[in-house]
Amino acid sequence: MRPIPALVLIAPAASIAMPCFAAEYLSIPQAQTALFKEADKFVEATITLTDAQRDAIKKLSGQRQREKTQKVWRAMRGTELLGWFIVDEVVGKHEFITYATGISVDGHVRGIEVLVYRETYGYQIADAQWRDKFHNKTLNDAFKLDEDIPNITGATLSCRNVTNGVKRLLALHKLVLAIG
Amino acid sequence: MSRDLQRRMRPLLGTFVEVGVQFADDAACAIEAAFHEIEAIHSLMSFQDPASELSRLNRSSGEWINLSHATLRVLRLATALGKKTNERFNCTVGGALIEKGLLPTHGGNFIAWGSSSDIQLATSHARLHRPVRVVLDGIAKGFAIDMAVRVLRRHGVRSGWINAGGDARAFGETQLALHRRDECGNTRFVGYLRNAAIATSNTFANSAHDTFGQIVSTNAKELRPEVISVVSSSAWRADALTKVAASLRRDDRERVLLSLGGRWVDAVSEKRAA
Numbered sequence: 113m114r115p116i117p118a119l120v121l122i123a124p125a126a127s128i129a130m131p132c133f134a135a136e137y138l139s140i141p142q143a144q145t146a147l148f149k150e151a152d153k154f155v156e157a158t159i160t161l162t163d164a165q166r167d168a169i170k171k172l173s174g175q176r177q178r179e180k181t182q183k184v185w186r187a188m189r190g191t192e193l194l195g196w197f198i199v200d201e202v203v204g205k206h207e208f209i210t211y212a213t214g215i216s217v218d219g220h221v222r223g224i225e226v227l228v229y230r231e232t233y234g235y236q237i238a239d240a241q242w243r244d245k246f247h248n249k250t251l252n253d254a255f256k257l258d259e260d261i262p263n264i265t266g267a268t269l270s271c272r273n274v275t276n277g278v279k280r281l282l283a284l285h286k287l288v289l290a291i292g
Numbered sequence: 293m294s295r296d297l298q299r300r301m302r303p304l305l306g307t308f309v310e311v312g313v314q315f316a317d318d319a320a321c322a323i324e325a326a327f328h329e330i331e332a333i334h335s336l337m338s339f340q341d342p343a344s345e346l347s348r349l350n351r352s353s354g355e356w357i358n359l360s361h362a363t364l365r366v367l368r369l370a371t372a373l374g375k376k377t378n379e380r381f382n383c384t385v386g387g388a389l390i391e392k393g394l395l396p397t398h399g400g401n402f403i404a405w406g407s408s409s410d411i412q413l414a415t416s417h418a419r420l421h422r423p424v425r426v427v428l429d430g431i432a433k434g435f436a437i438d439m440a441v442r443v444l445r446r447h448g449v450r451s452g453w454i455n456a457g458g459d460a461r462a463f464g465e466t467q468l469a470l471h472r473r474d475e476c477g478n479t480r481f482v483g484y485l486r487n488a489a490i491a492t493s494n495t496f497a498n499s500a501h502d503t504f505g506q507i508v509s510t511n512a513k514e515l516r517p518e519v520i521s522v523v524s525s526s527a528w529r530a531d532a533l534t535k536v537a538a539s540l541r542r543d544d545r546e547r548v549l550l551s552l553g554g555r556w557v558d559a560v561s562e563k564r565a566a
Contacts, residue, residue, distance in 0.1 A: 116524065116554065119523055120484035120485070122483075261312070261469060263455050263468040263469065263470055265521060266472045266521065268308070268458035268473070271307050275303055
């Protein structure tokens with residue numbers, strides 16, 4: 113059997129509390145390209161929904177359309193409409209998750225990409241017993257905060273909010289975008 | 293030092309899956325292939341999906357079922373570990389999880405749990421000797437991570453990581469600063485993950501819907517509520533060993549897990565409280 117690894121016990125680069133952490137994965141232009149590789153242009157087409165439309169979306173998808181406006185772009189290849197690129201936000205445990213989805217002209221989801229994932233957590237090395245576990249040498253080094261790649265293990269979030277959001281956007285597509 | 297880092301996150305496996313690469317030539321292509329691999333394995337082994345290969349096996353009535361190499365490999369790993377641990381790792385507890393409302397029922401009669409002997413494996417087929425419900429959650433997720441890492445490497449990625457809903461594996465030069473979350477949502481830094489995998493499961497009886505990796509006990513004794521993390525060289529093994537760890541007394545964990553290729557991550561504060 114291979115040697116069994118252990119966690120590397122050196123103190124983290126930042127020893128301050130970091131209440132909210134945001135991981136940015138893609139910018140909007142990057143996400144547009146990722147979801148519509150063949151597109152050569154994205155035309156902004158933000159929509160403003162009436163109360164009646166929002167009610168209809170709720171009825172069709174079972175999800176409440178909280179915002180009156182939705183950021184939408186038409187993905188074009190020349191004069192051909194490839195589909196719609198939509199940016200949306202849902203609440204994770206405590207923070208917003210910004211994501212994008214591409215919906216084809218016939219109402220299929222081409223893909224879902226997280227743009228910004230926000231978490232609430234902090235470094236907790238307050239007690240002496242914990243500090244003793246770690247070698248102190250790195251605390252004196254001039255480490256930049258973003259040298260760490262923070263990751264969470266344990267009790268992580270269900271993606272239900274995003275998949276429900278996409279359900280809502282599919283209803284929005286059917287009721288508003290496809291007939292517009 | 294330039295980190296030359298690219299990462300993406302997508303909703304997958306009912307949670308968020310992050311794929312990161314460092315020092316890679318065609319990062320986007322490699323990342324796409326890794327997500328594709330995770331999706332493919334999930335669709336084969338999902339208990340939730342009635343159309344998955346696993347569901348076909350669970351619906352079968354003792355006849356031989358043709359299965360893919362990937363599913364058979366995971367079944368082999370699961371049953372071997374079951375035999376080696378006297379069924380402390382038990383992939384036939386699906387029935388008990390259905391009864392607790394933690395998994396969907398896809399119809400048919402079933403027993404709450406059996407043992408690895410209830411699953412017979414051949415080169416390209418498997419069959420069940422009794423109507424158990426095989427569940428591969430918690431080993432399949434780790435396996436998907438391992439296979440996706442393999443895909444990244446095949447695409448020339450030298451360093452990177454995958455975090456699938458809290459089960460993570462880092463390879464090459466990548467060092468992940470790990471924060472372990474407890475049931476209240478508080479996080480504590482536990483160390484850096486380097487060329488290793490970590491899996492974390494919990495034994496809370498009433499987990500909220502947004503927690504994962506719940507372990508159930510197959511004997512009458514209730515499990516004491518705790519968060520259990522295991523480090524190993526592969527993600528499937530780290531995953532599976534969290535279940536083994538949960539069934540062991542704390543004093544036995546370190547020794548037994550080491551004999552099975554895993555290292556239990558024991559929080560200092562837990563030691564203080566015990």
